Amino acid sequence: MAGFDDLASERSKAQFDVEEMKVIWAGSRHTLEVSDRISRLVANDPVFRKDTRTMLSRKDLFKNTLRKAAHAWKRIIELRLSEEEAAELRFYVDEPAFMDLHWGMFIPTIKGQGTEEQQQKWLPLAYKMKIIGCYAQTELGHGSNVQGLETTATFDPQTDEFIIHSPTLTSSKWWPGGLGKVSTHAVVYGRLIIDSKDYGVNGFIVQLRSLDDHLPLPGITIGDIGMKFGSGAYNTMDNGVLRFDHVRIPRDQMLMRVSQVTREGKLVQSNVPWQLVYGTMVYVRQKIVSDASCALSRAVCIATRYSAVRRQFGLQSNGIETQVIDYKTQQSRLFPLLASAYAFRFVGEWLKWLYMDVNQRLQASDFSTLPEAHACTAGLKSLTTSATADGIEECRKLCGGHGYLCSSGLPELFAVYIPACTYEGDNIVLLLQVARFLIKTVSQLGSGKEPVGTTVYMGRVEQLMQCHCAVQKGFLELSADLVQAAVAHCQLIVVSKFIEKLQQDIPGKGVKGQLEALCNIYALFILHKHLGDFLSTGCITPKQASLANAQLRSLYSQVRPNAIALVDAFNYTDHYLSSVLGRYDGNVYPKLYEEAWKDPLNDSVVPDGYQEYIQPILKQQLRNARL
Numbered sequence: 001m002a003g004f005d006d007l008a009s010e011r012s013k014a015q016f017d018v019e020e021m022k023v024i025w026a027g028s029r030h031t032l033e034v035s036d037r038i039s040r041l042v043a044n045d046p047v048f049r050k051d052t053r054t055m056l057s058r059k060d061l062f063k064n065t066l067r068k069a070a071h072a073w074k075r076i077i078e079l080r081l082s083e084e085e086a087a088e089l090r091f092y093v094d095e096p097a098f099m100d101l102h103w104g105m106f107i108p109t110i111k112g113q114g115t116e117e118q119q120q121k122w123l124p125l126a127y128k129m130k131i132i133g134c135y136a137q138t139e140l141g142h143g144s145n146v147q148g149l150e151t152t153a154t155f156d157p158q159t160d161e162f163i164i165h166s167p168t169l170t171s172s173k174w175w176p177g178g179l180g181k182v183s184t185h186a187v188v189y190g191r192l193i194i195d196s197k198d199y200g201v202n203g204f205i206v207q208l209r210s211l212d213d214h215l216p217l218p219g220i221t222i223g224d225i226g227m228k229f230g231s232g233a234y235n236t237m238d239n240g241v242l243r244f245d246h247v248r249i250p251r252d253q254m255l256m257r258v259s260q261v262t263r264e265g266k267l268v269q270s271n272v273p274w275q276l277v278y279g280t281m282v283y284v285r286q287k288i289v290s291d292a293s294c295a296l297s298r299a300v301c302i303a304t305r306y307s308a309v310r311r312q313f314g315l316q317s318n319g320i321e322t323q324v325i326d327y328k329t330q331q332s333r334l335f336p337l338l339a340s341a342y343a344f345r346f347v348g349e350w351l352k353w354l355y356m357d358v359n360q361r362l363q364a365s366d367f368s369t370l371p372e373a374h375a376c377t378a379g380l381k382s383l384t385t386s387a388t389a390d391g392i393e394e395c396r397k398l399c400g401g402h403g404y405l406c407s408s409g410l411p412e413l414f415a416v417y418i419p420a421c422t423y424e425g426d427n428i429v430l431l432l433q434v435a436r437f438l439i440k441t442v443s444q445l446g447s448g449k450e451p452v453g454t455t456v457y458m459g460r461v462e463q464l465m466q467c468h469c470a471v472q473k474g475f476l477e478l479s480a481d482l483v484q485a486a487v488a489h490c491q492l493i494v495v496s497k498f499i500e501k502l503q504q505d506i507p508g509k510g511v512k513g514q515l516e517a518l519c520n521i522y523a524l525f526i527l528h529k530h531l532g533d534f535l536s537t538g539c540i541t542p543k544q545a546s547l548a549n550a551q552l553r554s555l556y557s558q559v560r561p562n563a564i565a566l567v568d569a570f571n572y573t574d575h576y577l578s579s580v581l582g583r584y585d586g587n588v589y590p591k592l593y594e595e596a597w598k599d600p601l602n603d604s605v606v607p608d609g610y611q612e613y614i615q616p617i618l619k620q621q622l623r624n625a626r627l
């Protein structure tokens with residue numbers, strides 16, 4: 001069988017221990033065991049099938065999402081899954097839904113911004129799913145500009161309550177995931193008003209729906225904001241709209257780790273920086289970086305396996321055509337994405353460590369690394385999501401026409417993934433935050449602080465900063481060139497962390513060699529892509545640039561025999577990939593043909609509508625022809 005033999009032959013060429021590379025990709029043997037076991041549990045459960053998603057109406061799609069969420073929760077309870085295993089199960093169910101925001105934002109916000117008492121009250125309810133929460137920050141009129149939010153939370157000393165209100169249409173909460181139809185509660189971000197004085201944005205826990213009949217509580221208007229890009233997944237998420245008409249909540253439902261409001265209505269600032277109100281965004285951004293490596297590796301796995309199965313032109317002596325993966329143009333498009341997937345995996349591991357380190361320091365009232373954590377999570381979220389969104393689209397194109405079929409898995413993966421460039425902070429806005437951080441860092445460099453990083457990459461950042469770093473007044477005046485410096489800074493981090501990964505103990509025959517090749521491909525690909533920066537800032541000479549290019553091409557040849565094994569190391573099930581082109585067995589053509597007939601349009605040979613609309617035309621033509 002063509003495809004199968006092709007992939008079997010490819011696998012026999014591997015020059016490294018794939019099982020050991022699986023451990024490197026997973027992060028540890030334990031994590032590999034958990035993800036392998038849970039991914040197969042999900043793959044073998046018919047409730048979690050995904051192949052009909054793009055054929056369902058929005059209402060049927062959403063109802064099926066609720067069914068899957070309920071089934072997932074039931075399996076978590078039945079099997080007594082740990083938090084780690086439950087997170088893996090939600091990941092492999094692979095369907096954006098309210099659970100992502102309940103577990104991924106609502107609970108972390110209470111943990112990060114609630115007092116001990118508030119955590120003791122609300123976390124048990126949330127962990128046991130007695131309440132379902134979402135994160136309601138963005139409004140119709142404001143998303144990036146958090147300080148511009150209009151929802152008000154006015155303290156009423158008579159009743160010891162906050163009055164939550166939507167004073168304008170643009171203050172309507174708009175976009176929060178899980179809000180539209182499911183969440184019973186929300187962390188709502190609003191302007192704290194005491195005695196007519198505005199104290200800026202804080203978080204408030206607000207119940208939205210009755211726990212008895214799920215109806216919106218008095219003063220609450222709530223619904224879904226409508227269909228989003230593409231069909232299928234992400235329309236599985238009820239992104240919602242929410243308005244308040246003077247809704248009253250007890251004073252103790254303002255999240256008070258950062259600031260407290262006393263019974264007398266006095267605002268007391270605790271000893272933590274007010275920026276902790278933004279803490280959830282730092283947490284989610286570091287998760288999104290790891291998620292980028294998952295999404296990109298998934299697209300690369302599909303495109304790499306298909307490129308080894310697909311033959312086109314180049315008839316060889318044995319009478320068969322050339323595998324498209326052997327074309328240099330295919331390699332120059334595909335292998336940098338393969339290298340990027342590994343690079344983002346490792347920088348995501350580092351970022352997770354940085355986030356935990358910042359949190360431990362916060363416990364000890366050490367806030368010194370919070371600005372760097374903000375800059376790194378913001379910048380790397382921006383860099384990795386933009387590269388991944390572009391990379392998924394490139395993988396679609398690498399698969400030719402069949403990449404445009406839903407059965408390839410790539411259109412839906414692209415549609416689900418691309419909002420990552422916007423949610424949790426628009427990517428340009430976040431790069432401007434990095435630029436601000438760099439300006440501050442450069443201004444402190446005079447104090448003898450030496451930056452660390454790989455020379456050529458470090459030189460590029462320094463030079464770009466020197467060129468563009470005028471004295472900037474505020475966030476709004478930052479020049480577009482500084483965004484370039486911010487990107488350069490983030491690429492320096494990615495390369496540096498890949499190099500650090502290689503300095504660790506890496507077991508397994510040939511594994512370290514493959515990772516070194518991928519690290520060099522990533523670094524040289526970025527250098528090639530931004531050659532203008534490196535040449536204009538004098539970091540490299542034109543001669544060095546052409547040597548780098550030659551080295552890049554030779555690295556592609558080095559990776560070529562290992563490409564299939566390198567994507568096998570992601571250890572993805574066919575269920576998770578949900579792609580006829582990316583099947584482990586390479587059995588593409590028979591499955592493509594089989595999938596076509598499943599389309600509802602093929603339920604009847606003569607299409608619905610023929611008699612009403614087409615036959616009259618044809619008959620008329622027939623009559624005309626006889627006249």
Ligand SMILES: CCCCCCCCCCCCCCCC(=O)SCCNC(=O)CCNC(=O)[C@H](O)C(C)(C)COP(=O)(O)OP(=O)(O)OC[C@H]1O[C@@H](n2cnc3c(N)ncnc32)[C@H](O)[C@@H]1OP(=O)(O)O
Nearest residue numbers: 104143144145146147275278281287288291374423424425
């Ligand atoms: C979900 C589960 C995970 C699973 C993973 C898989 C994903 C699959 C599901 C996806 C689910 C989608 C989930 C989407 C959920 C939303 O989208 S939630 C809404 C997200 N919204 C945003 O990110 C808003 C973006 N905007 C911002 O962050 C801020 O407004 C800006 C842009 C930083 C501006 O802040 P500002 O306060 O207006 O002004 P600025 O002077 O720049 O900042 C003030 C100070 O705070 C600092 N600062 C700003 N932000 C921060 C921060 N975050 N931390 C610390 N310090 C900060 C600044 O550095 C500055 O410090 P100084 O220089 O004064 O020392």
Ligand SMILES: Cc1cc2nc3c(=O)[nH]c(=O)nc-3n(C[C@H](O)[C@H](O)[C@H](O)COP(=O)(O)OP(=O)(O)OC[C@H]3O[C@@H](n4cnc5c(N)ncnc54)[C@H](O)[C@@H]3O)c2cc1C
Nearest residue numbers: 135136137138142143144175176177419422423424425428
């Ligand atoms: C799928 C999805 C899920 C979401 N889930 C949630 C959720 O659960 N909870 C929640 O609270 N929010 C959520 N959001 C909202 C999301 O956080 C916002 O869309 C995001 O923060 C961007 O804000 P905005 O949409 O207002 O865009 P804007 O800030 O209006 O940006 C629009 C354009 O203006 C540019 N721009 C804005 N400010 C500047 C500036 N200072 N300098 C230069 N350019 C600028 C931006 O770069 C962008 O190109 C979600 C959004 C999506 C798409």
